[in-house]
Amino acid sequence: GALGDEAAALASSRVLVGSGWFDPGVIARLAADHRAGKAEHGRTLWQLVMLDRAMARLF
Secondary structure (H helix, E strand, C coil): HHHHHHHHHHHHHHHHHHHHHHHHHHHHHHHHHHHHCCCCCHHHHHHHHHHHHHHHHHH
16 A cells, blocks of 8 residues: 555665665565565564654754
8 A cells, every 4th residue: 555655665765765774675675575464573673663753853
């Protein structure tokens, strides 16, 4: 759904990737594996979405 699309877009987030704290390839792989049902990364992806939103507001 919409949240899945948002989680997949994290890999290109200018806020998260621009911070230098996260590897966009790893974020993309987490999202892809979660969406494909290969792994359960829902909690991690949710936390990254919330961090992205918070950082966007602060910076």
